[in-house]
Amino acid sequence: MGRTIAQKIIAAHLLSGEMIPGHEIALRIDQTLTQDATGTMAYLEFETMGIDRVRTELSVAYIDHNTLQCGFENADDHRYIQSVAKKHGIRFSRPGNGICHQVHLERFGIPGKTLIGSDSHTPTGGGIGMLAFGAGGMDVAVAMGGGAYYITMPKMFKVNLTGRLRPFVTAKDISLEILRILSVKGGVGAIIEWGGEGIASLSVPERATITNMGTELGATTSIFPSDEVTRAFLKAEGREADYAPLASDPDAEYDRVIDIDLSTLEPLIACPHSPDNVKKVSELKGVKVDQVCIGSCTNSSLLDMLKVAALLKGKTIDPSVSLSISPGSKQVLGMLAKSGALNDILQSGARVLECACGPCIGMGFSPNSAGVSLRTFNRNFLGRSGTADAGVHLVSPETAVAAALTGYVTDPRLLGEMPAVSLPEAFLLDDTAVLLPAPPEEAKDVEVVRGPNIKPFPASRPVGDTIRAGLTLKVGDNITTDHIMPAGAKILPYRSNIPHLSQYCFGVCDPTFPERAKAAGESIVVGGVNYGQGSSREHAALVPLYLGVRAVVAKSFARIHVANLINSGILPLTFVHPEDYDRLNQGDTLSLEGIHAGMDAGSITLLDETTGERFELACAFTQRQKDMLKAGGLLAYTKEVSDK
Ligand code: MIC
Numbered sequence: 122m123g124r125t126i127a128q129k130i131i132a133a134h135l136l137s138g139e140m141i142p143g144h145e146i147a148l149r150i151d152q153t154l155t156q157d158a159t160g161t162m163a164y165l166e167f168e169t170m171g172i173d174r175v176r177t178e179l180s181v182a183y184i185d186h187n188t189l190q191c192g193f194e195n196a197d198d199h200r201y202i203q204s205v206a207k208k209h210g211i212r213f214s215r216p217g218n219g220i221c222h223q224v225h226l227e228r229f230g231i232p233g234k235t236l237i238g239s240d241s242h243t244p245t246g247g248g249i250g251m252l253a254f255g256a257g258g259m260d261v262a263v264a265m266g267g268g269a270y271y272i273t274m275p276k277m278f279k280v281n282l283t284g285r286l287r288p289f290v291t292a293k294d295i296s297l298e299i300l301r302i303l304s305v306k307g308g309v310g311a312i313i314e315w316g317g318e319g320i321a322s323l324s325v326p327e328r329a330t331i332t333n334m335g336t337e338l339g340a341t342t343s344i345f346p347s348d349e350v351t352r353a354f355l356k357a358e359g360r361e362a363d364y365a366p367l368a369s370d371p372d373a374e375y376d377r378v379i380d381i382d383l384s385t386l387e388p389l390i391a392c393p394h395s396p397d398n399v400k401k402v403s404e405l406k407g408v409k410v411d412q413v414c415i416g417s418c419t420n421s422s423l424l425d426m427l428k429v430a431a432l433l434k435g436k437t438i439d440p441s442v443s444l445s446i447s448p449g450s451k452q453v454l455g456m457l458a459k460s461g462a463l464n465d466i467l468q469s470g471a472r473v474l475e476c477a478c479g480p481c482i483g484m485g486f487s488p489n490s491a492g493v494s495l496r497t498f499n500r501n502f503l504g505r506s507g508t509a510d511a512g513v514h515l516v517s518p519e520t521a522v523a524a525a526l527t528g529y530v531t532d533p534r535l536l537g538e539m540p541a542v543s544l545p546e547a548f549l550l551d552d553t554a555v556l557l558p559a560p561p562e563e564a565k566d567v568e569v570v571r572g573p574n575i576k577p578f579p580a581s582r583p584v585g586d587t588i589r590a591g592l593t594l595k596v597g598d599n600i601t602t603d604h605i606m607p608a609g610a611k612i613l614p615y616r617s618n619i620p621h622l623s624q625y626c627f628g629v630c631d632p633t634f635p636e637r638a639k640a641a642g643e644s645i646v647v648g649g650v651n652y653g654q655g656s657s658r659e660h661a662a663l664v665p666l667y668l669g670v671r672a673v674v675a676k677s678f679a680r681i682h683v684a685n686l687i688n689s690g691i692l693p694l695t696f697v698h699p700e701d702y703d704r705l706n707q708g709d710t711l712s713l714e715g716i717h718a719g720m721d722a723g724s725i726t727l728l729d730e731t732t733g734e735r736f737e738l739a740c741a742f743t744q745r746q747k748d749m750l751k752a753g754g755l756l757a758y759t760k761e762v763s764d765k
């Protein structure tokens with residue numbers, strides 16, 4: 122039987138395990154990336170491993186999330202990351218150089234290579250034919266040390282594109298269409314390969330928009346073939362030598378095939394508060410818009426920005442609207458400046474923000490009270506913008522401009538003719554903002570700089586044979602890591618300070634949780650389906666661990682989060698009978714007994730001591746995961762293994 126693109130890359134990087142869907146496999150990782158909000162923790166973890174130099178082909182540390190610097194915390198973390206990178210052979214992308222995924226695509230992505238990043242949108246690299254995964258910081262630390270990355274062998278989905286997009290319909294609308302079809306959990310356990318004759322008309326940045334938002338489907342990752350379009354992009358980046366063709370075999374088999382005729386698509390919009398709450402833009406016609414934000418790792422490429430500039434040229438935005446534009450990288454901003462397009466943007470009344478995540482993660486530019494915000498981003502989870510009652514919608518850059526010009530949700534096709542925009546044959550190349558590490562012989566003299574915001578990790582706790590704990594929080598379906606451990610300008614600077622962060626844990630669901638959890642000592646949290654969807658932040662596991670959470674019982678889990686729970690030594694269990702969820706009440710006292718034998722048998726009984734009822738819970742841990750849980754998480758386990 123032929124192979125899919127992902128199966129080919131997996132086979133070439135397989136260290137152990139069988140490529141059978143559902144089985145655990147270990148992969149060799151060629152490249153890693155970190156960003157600063159997860160990076161500080163990842164490098165602290167890496168340092169505990171006592172390895173002098175990273176053992177990957179390439180590791181890059183980006184600074185792009187925490188760039189507001191309202192106090193000393195971020196600047197200190199930047200200095201820490203810069204020094205640790207210099208010491209251990211990691212390249213350092215300075216603040217201002219751009220959003221990790223955009224810069225990585227431009228300067229480092231290579232078709233056929235494996236990449237893991239401590240950011241859930243690392244699959245952006247699939248746009249250039251990389252097999253790229255979002256992962257928790259600990260997994261990235263292990264990969265930097267030359268260790269394997271473990272995943273469950275995914276199923277293979279194929280999306281076949283036919284036809285061609287009509288004017289004002291974009292790659293973002295393709296992403297929203299697949300979210301409409303599959304929902305935020307429809308990609309769980311699958312790798313999505315994009316193919317069909319329709320992909321020939323999609324440039325690498327457009328493909329990257331699509332693989333970026335595959336994360337919102339819950340997919341393990343997404344990938345495009347590497348073809349002449351890929352070659353042209355790499356050539357324009359001065360990296361044609363990195364090109365390698367990559368395609369699936371004609372007889373490759375897929376678990377599911379979805380056909381989309383591009384010529385039938387219309388401009389789409391995801392309504393609050395979920396990326397899969399998708400409607401046609403025309404259905405929301407006339408809704409008043411207060412704010413428009415263009416940028417983020419989804420839509421900040423040069424192509425996006427040139428289109429935006431062309432549409433804004435010679436026009437002024439509606440006085441009632443506030444418009445922000447964050448170009449994705451220094452390369453993009455430099456080329457906008459050189460071509461004069463930046464001036465077209467500025468003259469329209471837009472506010473140009475720095476090349477960083479910015480408003481996407483609530484780092485400034487929060488909407489007004491109850492404001493309607495149209496954003497070209499990938500997530501519109503409740504509270505993420507920094508304004509609790511804002512209504513955040515996700516749209517394409519074209520639809521964003523239409524709203525900025527008119528003040529209302531407007532079908533961009535009403536703007537008239539789409540100006541012709543194309544990518545240049547050569548990009549502006551200047552890598553001076555990517556600092557090189559010290560050579561090995563000098564690295565030993567590099568001093569790692571640690572600020573006072575860096576606090577110790579929460580103590581690891583081995584999972585014993587019994588857990589007796591209060592059900593301190595019961596939450597519903599699709600709980601995101603933004604619910605569990607919110608981000609935003611007030612909290613994000615404390616990513617290396619778990620005690621401080623803990624005050625905000627589950628703040629979106631129940632601000633009393635931290636106090637109640639501390640009072641209870643030990644807790645079990647109960648959730649619905651797709652618990653922990655969204656970001657890769659391991660803080661959504663480490664902070665609950667700090668607050669005494671010993672187990673999470675849910676109907677189902679999101680991939681990265683469940684790995685982070687196990688890495689942190691928190692026991693994730695699923696209901697065998699999902700309806701049992703309704704019979705558990707917040708405040709009950711729960712106990713789990715015979716955990717070790719249960720882990721071997723694949724099922725553990727939960728006793729609700731308050732009601733006397735018993736429930737059957739499932740677990741399907743590999744030996745490695747069981748050992749990790751019994752050791753108290755990945756770091757303790759790694760230490761145990763290396764001490765033997
Ligand atoms: C996000 O988009 O939610 C983030 C912020 O980039 C996160 C990482 C983090 O929380 O630091 C992600 O997507 O993994």
Ligand code: SF4
Pocket residue numbers: 186220240242417418419477478481482498499
């Ligand atoms: Fe940054 Fe937003 Fe992309 Fe996360 S989704 S990496 S916050 S731009």
